[in-house]
Amino acid sequence: MTVFEDLESEVRSYCRNWPVVFDTAKGSRLTDVDGNVYLDFFGGAGALNYGHNPEALKKPLLDYMARDGITHGLDMYTVAKGEFLHTFQDKILAPRGLEYKVQFPGPTGANAVESALKLARKISGKEAMINFTNAFHGMTLGALSVTGNSMKRTGAGIPLVHATPMPYDNYFDGKMPDFMWFEKLLGDSGSGLNDPAAVIVETVQGEGGLNPARIEWLQGLDDLCKRKGLLLIVDDVQMGIGRTGPFFSFEIAGIKPDIVCISKSISGYGLPMALVLIKPEHDIWGPGEHNGTFRGNNPAFVTAAAAINEYWSDDALEKSTIAKGERVEEAFNKIAHDTPSTEMFAKGRGLARGLQFENAELGDKVAGEAFQRRLLLETAGPSDEVLKVLCPLTTTDDELDEGLAIIAESVRAATGS
Known part of the structure; x- marks a missing residue:
C-alpha cells in the first residue's frame, strides 16, 4: 500500500478506515488482493443500489463497447442517450404523472446541485437560497453554500454566502410548529432575510445523520413554497433511485418539485452520471449556458436504461426495499434494547438506515469493529455519531441477516456489553 501513501493526496479518507487493497466485487461482496471477502453495507455511498457488476447491466455495457459505441459525446445526439431518454420517460416519469425536461449537467451530484441553484436564480432573478440544518449537497462552492456541516464548509476557504439555513424537520424536537420561524421571516420586512429564489431539501438527510422528514412536513414545505412563490428543489x-423504496424519495409525499437533482445510482453500474429534472415551464436555459465536458457519458446511458428495464418494470424492488428496511429497523431496535448501558436509537427510511449513539465516539468504534469482521460500514452525522447502512437494494435476505448479526456483535464489542 506504500504507493498510495507515497503518491496519493492526504485528502483520501475511506481507505484510512479500510486499509486493504480491494480487487474484485460482485453483488454485495468485495474481495481484496489477499482473497479476503467483505460484505458491503456501504454501497459506494449510495452509488451501487443494484450492487457490484450486476449481470443484467454488464452484458449490454460490454456489447455496446464491443461494437465501438460512442463513449464520449458531450451533448451530441446519440443512440444511447435517445434510448435512455425513451426508457426514462416511459417507465419512470409517465407512470408517476411527472412531466420534466431532462438536463445532463455533468457526471456528479455536485454538478446537478450547482446546475439547479444556477437555474433557480435565472428563473427567479433572485440570488438567495434557503437550505436546512444538517443538509449536505456537495463539495463545490455553490453546493457547500447550502450545506450545513461546519468541517466541509470550512474547506471552502472563503465565506459561503447567498444561503440561509432553516430548521429541518424535528430540529427542535417537536417544540416548535413546522415552518413557524421560516414563514415569520418571509413575512417580516424587518427580518433581514434576503428574498429567496428557491428552497433546496433532502427528504432524508444522508450525510447529515439519516434524518427522515415526515410526509406532512414535506407536504407543508411544498405548500409554503407554492404560497410564497419559491421554487422547490429536491x-x-x-435518496433517489429506490433507496427509500419508490424510485424518487419524494413520491411518498405526493409532491412534484420544480427541480430534482439525481446522480449516484442513476447509471446503475457505478458509472458517473447525473440528471437535473426541470418542470418544462422552468427550462429557460440558453444553449450552452451550462455545460460540462463529460455530461455525455454514453456507457452510463446504456447501463441506466438497462437498470430501469431490469428493476423498474414492476414494483417488486420497491416492496423488497421497504421490507428489508423494516428488518434493519427491527434489528437496530433490538440492539438498542439489548444494550441498555448505552443510549442509541434507530432512524431512517427504506434501506437508508442509521443507528445513532448518544456517545458520538461509538459510531466510529462500531464501524471499526465491523471492518475487523469484514463488514464495510460508514458513519454519518455532524459528529459521525450515526452508524449508516446503505447496502445494495439487491442484498439478499441471508446477506442482510449476516450483516445485521455482525453489527450486533460489533456494538457489543465497542460498548463492552
Whole structure:
C-alpha cells in the first residue's frame, strides 16, 4: 500500500478506515488482493443500489463497447442517450404523472446541485437560497453554500454566502410548529432575510445523520413554497433511485418539485452520471449556458436504461426495499434494547438506515469493529455519531441477516456489553 501513501493526496479518507487493497466485487461482496471477502453495507455511498457488476447491466455495457459505441459525446445526439431518454420517460416519469425536461449537467451530484441553484436564480432573478440544518449537497462552492456541516464548509476557504439555513424537520424536537420561524421571516420586512429564489431539501438527510422528514412536513414545505412563490428543489442524489423504496424519495409525499437533482445510482453500474429534472415551464436555459465536458457519458446511458428495464418494470424492488428496511429497523431496535448501558436509537427510511449513539465516539468504534469482521460500514452525522447502512437494494435476505448479526456483535464489542 506504500504507493498510495507515497503518491496519493492526504485528502483520501475511506481507505484510512479500510486499509486493504480491494480487487474484485460482485453483488454485495468485495474481495481484496489477499482473497479476503467483505460484505458491503456501504454501497459506494449510495452509488451501487443494484450492487457490484450486476449481470443484467454488464452484458449490454460490454456489447455496446464491443461494437465501438460512442463513449464520449458531450451533448451530441446519440443512440444511447435517445434510448435512455425513451426508457426514462416511459417507465419512470409517465407512470408517476411527472412531466420534466431532462438536463445532463455533468457526471456528479455536485454538478446537478450547482446546475439547479444556477437555474433557480435565472428563473427567479433572485440570488438567495434557503437550505436546512444538517443538509449536505456537495463539495463545490455553490453546493457547500447550502450545506450545513461546519468541517466541509470550512474547506471552502472563503465565506459561503447567498444561503440561509432553516430548521429541518424535528430540529427542535417537536417544540416548535413546522415552518413557524421560516414563514415569520418571509413575512417580516424587518427580518433581514434576503428574498429567496428557491428552497433546496433532502427528504432524508444522508450525510447529515439519516434524518427522515415526515410526509406532512414535506407536504407543508411544498405548500409554503407554492404560497410564497419559491421554487422547490429536491436533492435526490443519495435518496433517489429506490433507496427509500419508490424510485424518487419524494413520491411518498405526493409532491412534484420544480427541480430534482439525481446522480449516484442513476447509471446503475457505478458509472458517473447525473440528471437535473426541470418542470418544462422552468427550462429557460440558453444553449450552452451550462455545460460540462463529460455530461455525455454514453456507457452510463446504456447501463441506466438497462437498470430501469431490469428493476423498474414492476414494483417488486420497491416492496423488497421497504421490507428489508423494516428488518434493519427491527434489528437496530433490538440492539438498542439489548444494550441498555448505552443510549442509541434507530432512524431512517427504506434501506437508508442509521443507528445513532448518544456517545458520538461509538459510531466510529462500531464501524471499526465491523471492518475487523469484514463488514464495510460508514458513519454519518455532524459528529459521525450515526452508524449508516446503505447496502445494495439487491442484498439478499441471508446477506442482510449476516450483516445485521455482525453489527450486533460489533456494538457489543465497542460498548463492552
